[in-house]
Amino acid sequence: xxxxxxxxxxxxxxxxxxxxxxxxxxxxxxxxxxxxxxxxxxxxxxxxxxxxxxxxxxxxxxxxxxxxxxxxxxxxxxxxxxxxxxxxxxxxxxxxxxxxxxxxxxxxxxxxxxxxxxxxxxxxxxxxxxxxxxxxxxxxxxxxxxxxxxxxxxxxxxxxxxxxxxxxxxxxxxxxxxxxxxxxxxxxxxxxxxxxxxxxxxxxxxxxxxxxxxxxxxxxxxxxxxxxxxxxxxxxxxxxxxxxxxxxx
Amino acid sequence: xxxxxxxxxxxxxxxxxxxxxxxxxxxxxxxxxxxxxxxxxxxxxxxxxxxxxxxxxxxxxxxxxxxxxxxxxxxxxxxxxxxxxxxxxxxxxxxxxxxxxxxxxxxxxxxxxxxxxxxxxxxxxxxxxxxxxxxxxxxxxxxxxxxxxxxxxxxxxxxxxxxxxxxxxxxxxxxxxxxxxxxxxxxxxxxxxxxxxxxxxxxxxxxxxxxxxxxxxxxxxxxxxxxxxxxxxxxxxx
Numbered sequence: 001x002x003x004x005x006x007x008x009x010x011x012x013x014x015x016x017x018x019x020x021x022x023x024x025x026x027x028x029x030x031x032x033x034x035x036x037x038x039x040x041x042x043x044x045x046x047x048x049x050x051x052x053x054x055x056x057x058x059x060x061x062x063x064x065x066x067x068x069x070x071x072x073x074x075x076x077x078x079x080x081x082x083x084x085x086x087x088x089x090x091x092x093x094x095x096x097x098x099x100x101x102x103x104x105x106x107x108x109x110x111x112x113x114x115x116x117x118x119x120x121x122x123x124x125x126x127x128x129x130x131x132x133x134x135x136x137x138x139x140x141x142x143x144x145x146x147x148x149x150x151x152x153x154x155x156x157x158x159x160x161x162x163x164x165x166x167x168x169x170x171x172x173x174x175x176x177x178x179x180x181x182x183x184x185x186x187x188x189x190x191x192x193x194x195x196x197x198x199x200x201x202x203x204x205x206x207x208x209x210x211x212x213x214x215x216x217x218x219x220x221x222x223x224x225x226x227x228x229x230x231x232x233x234x235x236x237x238x239x240x241x242x243x244x245x246x247x248x249x
Numbered sequence: 250x251x252x253x254x255x256x257x258x259x260x261x262x263x264x265x266x267x268x269x270x271x272x273x274x275x276x277x278x279x280x281x282x283x284x285x286x287x288x289x290x291x292x293x294x295x296x297x298x299x300x301x302x303x304x305x306x307x308x309x310x311x312x313x314x315x316x317x318x319x320x321x322x323x324x325x326x327x328x329x330x331x332x333x334x335x336x337x338x339x340x341x342x343x344x345x346x347x348x349x350x351x352x353x354x355x356x357x358x359x360x361x362x363x364x365x366x367x368x369x370x371x372x373x374x375x376x377x378x379x380x381x382x383x384x385x386x387x388x389x390x391x392x393x394x395x396x397x398x399x400x401x402x403x404x405x406x407x408x409x410x411x412x413x414x415x416x417x418x419x420x421x422x423x424x425x426x427x428x429x430x431x432x433x434x435x436x437x438x439x440x441x442x443x444x445x446x447x448x449x450x451x452x453x454x455x456x457x458x459x460x461x462x463x464x465x466x467x468x469x470x471x472x473x474x475x476x477x478x479x480x481x482x483x484x485x486x487x
Binding site for chain 2: 028029032035036039042043046047050051053054056057060061063066069070103104105106107108109111113114115137138139141157158159173
């Protein structure tokens, strides 16, 4: 009996690894959980892209109330050099202050085209970052904000958590060879921010490199800005296309 | 010892139905995951289909463009009216330019900023695209144009096709003058190659203001985007 028992125990032990590999429900469940996570990340990536693209489509048609609802309640907004606005309500105040009431008007064109997304979902699955270019085609001319935004998933729904859009270049319809708005003109904006700008910089013909949220996709190494990047010129008053001012080393 | 063996046997006997139950649950989960992967693949295929449309359109390859449509597919561009079926779509396209590339012609219709929603059953889909245009005809100078696509797609025998394409041309302007000085009106319905149906929505290009309806609900609130159209002094819309 004792031998029989030992034998049967041995059989069970031998059988166990084979069963685990093929169809042990516990092991399969773990594999399916891992697969589910990977599929969810792909779905999340699409959702975060869609969120920022619909932001662009709302700007096109001056749908400021709908746009503000893309933000989490405690979200922040910082555009150009106008400082930081805190909370969904102040996002709406900012938009109404900058553009007027809801709804596109006759003769108005403010297309906010959203291109070139780079989305990264955090391992926790509820936070994300996205770099995305905006290409502005408006009555005023051309514009290039560069977004580096953060997103949060609340109750299964992705929302904008932090919107930061420093300007690369703004020009009139004459084109950037002839005209440019060299700074972000914070004084041109009535609505006071809750916090000062997180970064002070100049736009084209100067330059500012908005930090990349991701490392180099090939080397895996992050790009780090040098000290010269946070505003390439000494004084905004010196800057024009004809007189770009002293270049810092 | 016997008692222990009996317990072991009983445990094994009990384990079997539970294992069968687990197997059914695992199978159901695999099916659900497979369906989600299919929807992700469909999403990409529609993005590629619309990109292919744009690349053919750039060079006025009208046969290739028409072949992207389902047999009963429809095509609507600005205020030109609705063309139904591949043959008629191909004829209607010759109103935009003659077939094939030409010296001095630029017909770029970029397909950008996609918002794609595949139906849960994976058989149909809807998408919004941004249609930025760079245009020129020999000796006519360059133009910038802009618009929004709101399209329907259908999967037939495993292949995605365009079921209904609607390009809401927003406006076209002279390259040198720009939006503040130039607004080129949209073409109307042709008498030579009339459409099958008049435009589904009557609107005016820039400087008129019009909001192409959104096929998707608000991404955060989930509420439908029933946004009233802005006033238009020419069309008399208040």
